[in-house]
Amino acid sequence: MVRGLRPVYAALILAGSAVLLAACSHAKSIADGGPARLGMVTDVGGLGDRSFNDSAYRGLLAAKDNLHADVAVLQSKSASDYQPNLTVLANKEYDLIFAIGFLMAKDVNEVATRYPARHFAIIDAVVDQPNVASVTFKEEDGSFLAGAAAAMASKTHQVAFLGGVDIPLLRKFEAGFAAGAREIDPTIKVAVKYTGSFDDAAAGKELSGVLFDQGADVVFVAAGKAGIGAIDQVKTRPGDYVIGVDSDQDALAPGKVLTSMIKRVDVGVFRLAQETVAQKLPSGHLVLGLKEDGVGLTAFQYTKNVMTPDRIATIKRLRAMIIAGTIKPPSTREELAQFKPVPLGR
Amino acid sequence: MQRTVRDALIAVAVVFGVGSLAMLLAHVSPINGFGALLDGALGNPSEVAETLLQTTALLFPALGVALAFRAGLFNIGAEGQIVLGGMTAGILGVALPLPGLLLIPIVLLAGAAAGGLWGGLAGFLKARFGANEVIATLMLNTIALLLATYLIGGPFKQPGAGAAETPPLPAAAWLPVIIPNTRLSISFILALALAATLWYVFRRTVFGYELRAAGDAPEAARRAGIDLGRTAFTALALSGAIAGLGGATIVMGVLHRFNTGLSPGYGFIAIAVALVGNLEPLFIIFAAFGFGILQSGAIAMQAEANVPRDVVTLVEGLVIIALAGRRFIVERRTA
Numbered sequence: 001m002v003r004g005l006r007p008v009y010a011a012l013i014l015a016g017s018a019v020l021l022a023a024c025s026h027a028k029s030i031a032d033g034g035p036a037r038l039g040m041v042t043d044v045g046g047l048g049d050r051s052f053n054d055s056a057y058r059g060l061l062a063a064k065d066n067l068h069a070d071v072a073v074l075q076s077k078s079a080s081d082y083q084p085n086l087t088v089l090a091n092k093e094y095d096l097i098f099a100i101g102f103l104m105a106k107d108v109n110e111v112a113t114r115y116p117a118r119h120f121a122i123i124d125a126v127v128d129q130p131n132v133a134s135v136t137f138k139e140e141d142g143s144f145l146a147g148a149a150a151a152m153a154s155k156t157h158q159v160a161f162l163g164g165v166d167i168p169l170l171r172k173f174e175a176g177f178a179a180g181a182r183e184i185d186p187t188i189k190v191a192v193k194y195t196g197s198f199d200d201a202a203a204g205k206e207l208s209g210v211l212f213d214q215g216a217d218v219v220f221v222a223a224g225k226a227g228i229g230a231i232d233q234v235k236t237r238p239g240d241y242v243i244g245v246d247s248d249q250d251a252l253a254p255g256k257v258l259t260s261m262i263k264r265v266d267v268g269v270f271r272l273a274q275e276t277v278a279q280k281l282p283s284g285h286l287v288l289g290l291k292e293d294g295v296g297l298t299a300f301q302y303t304k305n306v307m308t309p310d311r312i313a314t315i316k317r318l319r320a321m322i323i324a325g326t327i328k329p330p331s332t333r334e335e336l337a338q339f340k341p342v343p344l345g346r
Numbered sequence: 347m348q349r350t351v352r353d354a355l356i357a358v359a360v361v362f363g364v365g366s367l368a369m370l371l372a373h374v375s376p377i378n379g380f381g382a383l384l385d386g387a388l389g390n391p392s393e394v395a396e397t398l399l400q401t402t403a404l405l406f407p408a409l410g411v412a413l414a415f416r417a418g419l420f421n422i423g424a425e426g427q428i429v430l431g432g433m434t435a436g437i438l439g440v441a442l443p444l445p446g447l448l449l450i451p452i453v454l455l456a457g458a459a460a461g462g463l464w465g466g467l468a469g470f471l472k473a474r475f476g477a478n479e480v481i482a483t484l485m486l487n488t489i490a491l492l493l494a495t496y497l498i499g500g501p502f503k504q505p506g507a508g509a510a511e512t513p514p515l516p517a518a519a520w521l522p523v524i525i526p527n528t529r530l531s532i533s534f535i536l537a538l539a540l541a542a543t544l545w546y547v548f549r550r551t552v553f554g555y556e557l558r559a560a561g562d563a564p565e566a567a568r569r570a571g572i573d574l575g576r577t578a579f580t581a582l583a584l585s586g587a588i589a590g591l592g593g594a595t596i597v598m599g600v601l602h603r604f605n606t607g608l609s610p611g612y613g614f615i616a617i618a619v620a621l622v623g624n625l626e627p628l629f630i631i632f633a634a635f636g637f638g639i640l641q642s643g644a645i646a647m648q649a650e651a652n653v654p655r656d657v658v659t660l661v662e663g664l665v666i667i668a669l670a671g672r673r674f675i676v677e678r679r680t681a
Contacts, residue, residue, distance in 0.1 A: 080607045084396065084642070087529075091386070092649060106514070
């Protein structure tokens with residue numbers, strides 16, 4: 001039996017050696033002066049989250065199509081995948097390595113220290129290393145506009161914010177939203193709840209139901225996949241609305257999603273890709289707000305019946321005032337407590 | 347010896363054969379695919395270090411699985427034992443106010459104890475009630491994972507964290523790195539030393555003989571005065587302790603914090619590693635290195651050759667089926 005199989009084993013060993021040889025030649029194929037190589041590591045949300053990671057991936061694909069960059073994406077199944085994924089891209093000498101999400105901040109910091117000659121970029125967190133570019137967004141600016149739209153659409157003078165996890169990043173959404181609502185209606189009630197995670201659609205559905213039952217008729221949901229649950233909830237509630245987040249979620253329940261506060265992660269990814277292709281390796285801290293089209297509201301495509309041309313004009317005026325610096329949306333609860341509505345003027 | 351060579355060749359055949367087929371289905375040339383895999387695992391010193399890191403993570407549970415196997419017991423529960431060992435290390439490493447020289451051994455032992463408790467539980471069920479250890483260890487995996495998810499998401503949750511994980515370990519509890527600028531720690535040396543110890547135990551001690559007697563000829567062993575229940579309990583408890591120790595080294599040497607995703611299935615791949623190594627600790631080292639190459643090269647293969655890394659998971663699963671199935675058939679025939 002064993003003797004009879006010997007030629008097969010010999011063939012296998014030969015095949016294995018052929019592959020090994022191929023591997024050795026393969027290692028030299030990364031020529032200088034070739035196309036820029038861009039790598040991306042998703043967080044555990046992964047591709048297909050219809051939100052954060054997908055948006056980053058759109059930016060990467062745009063860089064592939066328009067800047068002729070070579071791109072690679074590694075998805076993370078769990079938090080322990082972050083370092084191996086980042087390390088592989090660093091070992092393979094990618095020109096810029098994107099880490100999508102604040103969850104990876106510690107890992108980017110460690111890998112960037114181990115590979116000082118490689119360049120990294122992190123979204124939604126600041127990593128203070130010379131070879132790391134940090135991209136953050138003025139979520140409070142976009143959320144301010146969302147709050148204003150919510151206050152305009154509310155008939156009960158009660159709106160609500162439903163967040164994922166109660167951390168400083170999410171409080172930027174919360175504070176901006178509450179201030180925007182007060183800008184339109186200084187006595188409005190703003191309820192606040194957190195689901196405790198970013199992936200619990202059932203909790204999103206249940207807690208948004210509680211907020212509606214307590215009298216809010218517009219709920220801004222910034223909670224990743226939990227937002228899908230809230231959109232499910234609002235479908236059965238006439239007269240109530242939710243506001244989507246990160247990607248354009250208006251079409252998920254046409255007419256029931258008042259607007260979406262979009263965060264253009266793709267814009268940030270594409271801008272850093274442009275700099276990399278131009279051989280200006282990015283570092284430092286890039287902040288994207290309304291002016292840079294990093295955040296903003298969707299165009300009220302399905303909700304024009306409540307968002308009249310007058311109201312949309314007001315939103316546009318608020319946007320211009322934030323860009324001009326006349327209005328400074330608060331980004332923390334402390335700043336929110338100090339916030340006073342600014343007279344709109346004509 | 348001959349059997350070991352044959353098993354290893356079967357494993358290599360499955361890996362390259364089925365792997366090539368899967369790559370062809372994904373419209374990638376197997377030469378490019380496996381080329382990227384090997385280059386990603388062994389292309390430069392820091393990649394070799396990552397491969398040895400994966401080797402270490404597989405070696406611990408594989409040695410544990412092999413120990414139980416020697417006594418004729420299938421420990422499918424290494425995955426859960428890794429999780430509990432890691433969790434114990436993650437919690438105690440933060441909680442105990444001790445200097446590193448004391449802290450590291452104590453936390454390592456606590457991790458081993460947690461895994462041993464879990465393996466011992468299956469051993470107790472086997473010895474006391476005759477419960478099948480395959481079912482018991484398999485189901486205890488789920489319980490371990492849910493228990494850890496509950497404890498880390500609830501009572502031991504790090505305040506303000508976006509993910510369910512323990513706070514970072516203090517540097518005193520980190521295992522020292524042996525190659526600068528890599529993540530390879532002394533856990534690699536620890537795993538090699540453990541393999542050498544087990545080699546000695548299996549070959550030269552009464553306990554090693556009892557294990558083999560209970561596994562190979564249980565009826566004869568019982569008549570010779572070996573307490574089969576006690577041997578089953580001890581074997582499964584030790585098997586779990588070794589896997590739990592592995593979990594603790596992942597937390598203390600690699601992640602420096604615990605989260606429930608610490609093992610991408612090391613406990614299951616370990617079964618293949620133990621079988622390819624023919625339950626001989628010294629051969630298992632080489633088997634673990636082989637699977638370590640697959641584990642660490644898979645990521646580069648996905649980035650560089652566009653082959654989904656699930657191809658590696660697929661071939662690893664098939665190696666288990668091929669070897670475990672063969673072993674099962676051979677034992678049926680000889681029984």
